[in-house]
Amino acid sequence: MPAHRFLPRGPLTGRLRVPGDKSISHRSIMFGALAVGETRVTGLLEGEDVMATAAAMRAMGAQIEKSGDEWIIHGVGVGGLLQPEQALDMGNSGTSTRLLMGLVASHDITTSFTGDASLSKRPMGRVIDPLSLMGAHFEASPDGTLPLMMRGAQPAVPITYRLPVASAQVKSAVLLAGLNTPGITTVIEPVPTRDHSERMLRGFGAELEVEEVDGERIIRIHGEAELKPQQVEVPGDPSSAAFFIVAALITEGSDLVIENVGLNPTRAGIVEVLRQMGGSIEELDRREVGGEPVADLRVRHSALTGIEVDPSIAPSMIDEFPVFFVAAALANGTTTTSGLDELRVKESDRLSAMAAALTGAGVQVEESEDGLTIQGSGGEPLRGTSNSRTKTHLDHRIAMSMAVAGLASRDGVEVDDIAPIQTSFPNFMELLDRAAS
Numbered sequence: 332m333p334a335h336r337f338l339p340r341g342p343l344t345g346r347l348r349v350p351g352d353k354s355i356s357h358r359s360i361m362f363g364a365l366a367v368g369e370t371r372v373t374g375l376l377e378g379e380d381v382m383a384t385a386a387a388m389r390a391m392g393a394q395i396e397k398s399g400d401e402w403i404i405h406g407v408g409v410g411g412l413l414q415p416e417q418a419l420d421m422g423n424s425g426t427s428t429r430l431l432m433g434l435v436a437s438h439d440i441t442t443s444f445t446g447d448a449s450l451s452k453r454p455m456g457r458v459i460d461p462l463s464l465m466g467a468h469f470e471a472s473p474d475g476t477l478p479l480m481m482r483g484a485q486p487a488v489p490i491t492y493r494l495p496v497a498s499a500q501v502k503s504a505v506l507l508a509g510l511n512t513p514g515i516t517t518v519i520e521p522v523p524t525r526d527h528s529e530r531m532l533r534g535f536g537a538e539l540e541v542e543e544v545d546g547e548r549i550i551r552i553h554g555e556a557e558l559k560p561q562q563v564e565v566p567g568d569p570s571s572a573a574f575f576i577v578a579a580l581i582t583e584g585s586d587l588v589i590e591n592v593g594l595n596p597t598r599a600g601i602v603e604v605l606r607q608m609g610g611s612i613e614e615l616d617r618r619e620v621g622g623e624p625v626a627d628l629r630v631r632h633s634a635l636t637g638i639e640v641d642p643s644i645a646p647s648m649i650d651e652f653p654v655f656f657v658a659a660a661l662a663n664g665t666t667t668t669s670g671l672d673e674l675r676v677k678e679s680d681r682l683s684a685m686a687a688a689l690t691g692a693g694v695q696v697e698e699s700e701d702g703l704t705i706q707g708s709g710g711e712p713l714r715g716t717s718n719s720r721t722k723t724h725l726d727h728r729i730a731m732s733m734a735v736a737g738l739a740s741r742d743g744v745e746v747d748d749i750a751p752i753q754t755s756f757p758n759f760m761e762l763l764d765r766a767a768s
């Protein structure tokens with residue numbers, strides 16, 4: 332458990348590039364592993380979560396290796412996954428677990444899924460339910476957590492499933508199970524969530540239609556698909572960029588360019604909300620990378636004003652709330668959030684973890700069932716108690732958010748464990764050192 336004290340420093344200047352998008356990286360490995368032939372991926376995030384996906388796909392028969400800057404994947408074809416010899420260890424990664432459960436559900440495979448202490452607390456019932464309807468069989472504890480054992484169905488049964496929670500992971504699990512299921516599998520999404528699976532499955536040649544009816548999205552995938560290998564260029568991860576966006580906004584004198592940031596509308600809520608607070612975030616050179624909108628972001632130190640965040644924007648910034656709460660802690664006035672129940676079932680309970688961390692850093696925070704209310708310091712440095720130490724609970728985003736809070740503190744912020752940062756942002760410390768030197 333390496334602890335670290337993040338000291339006040341800045342301004343953040345110059346240019347930097349964050350690693351590849353985690354969601355797109357997972358999917359490029361999975362879809363490449365299901366295509367017939369050779370997929371090449373550049374810009375892949377080499378964090379522990381994506382490496383867990385790669386190890387699992389190798390264990391099920393795909394060849395995946397790195398050559399220079401490229402990852403090269405030789406797929407087995409839809410329906411061609413093999414039964415792994417050992418349990419699939421998903422580490423800290425919810426995305427790997429839920430999407431791979433979807434893939435296994437329509438293959439003739441029996442396997443176990445295991446994970447670390449954080450992942451073993453997270454709800455899997457949300458994927459067990461629809462995948463059981465498709466014919467998969469599960470042996471899991473009554474609370475539906477890892478470790479669990481599952482047996483895929485062959486053939487699986489196509490279903491029409493209306494998502495009971497706004498979750499791209501559940502949506503993707505059902506669509507991926509549908510890839511190897513005869514007929515048409517349908518997912519109805521009352522609230523739009525990140526659409527990387529839909530975009531990329533189409534790019535790999537799957538037949539997939541999306542229809543919008545009364546604000547709901549209806550997604551249909553044609554089964555027994557054949558995926559064609561692709562050349563994938565992974566754009567920079569907006570969720571990783573968010574730490575540097577907030578760091579530059581709250582640190583006096585900052586003027587930072589973050590290059591190549593993915594700005595898919597289903598992911599870009601953080602930029603919109605920070606702008607509503609008065610944040611200066613300029614988009615330069617808007618373009619398309621790998622079928623996704625991308626821009627370089629110029630971010631300048633700004634006086635932020637507290638706001639009431641519209642809960643309907645939550646799905647498009649779901650992973651950015653921990654660092655958003657840090658921005659709110661430095662704003663002028665009160666920021667209120669609601670509708671964030673999903674934050675309680677991430678790598679940690681992110682509402683209570685951030686309430687405790689910010690309180691330790693001297694911020695006035697009130698925790699409700701589904702959100703936080705934060706009294707901002709008006710730009711004054713945060714003044715925590717000298718013995719307070721952030722508990723990260725194996726959650727990378729809590730560690731990085733409080734690293735950012737440390738920049739705007741009087742005496743620094745102590746974080747109990749920075750090892751989890753490796754799951755999504757292996758060079759975070761190096762980039763922070765460089766930008767704030």
Ligand SMILES: O=C(O)C1=C[C@@H](OP(=O)(O)O)[C@@H](O)[C@H](O)C1
Nearest residue numbers: 354426497498499500501649650
């Ligand atoms: O589909 C994905 O790649 C992800 C979906 C989100 O999870 P939920 O679907 O559980 O909201 C997000 O929090 C996670 O980091 C990545």
Ligand SMILES: C=C(OP(=O)(O)O)C(=O)O
Nearest residue numbers: 423424425426427650677
């Ligand atoms: C929730 C996250 O990831 P996952 O669900 O894949 O563990 C995250 O990266 O913030």
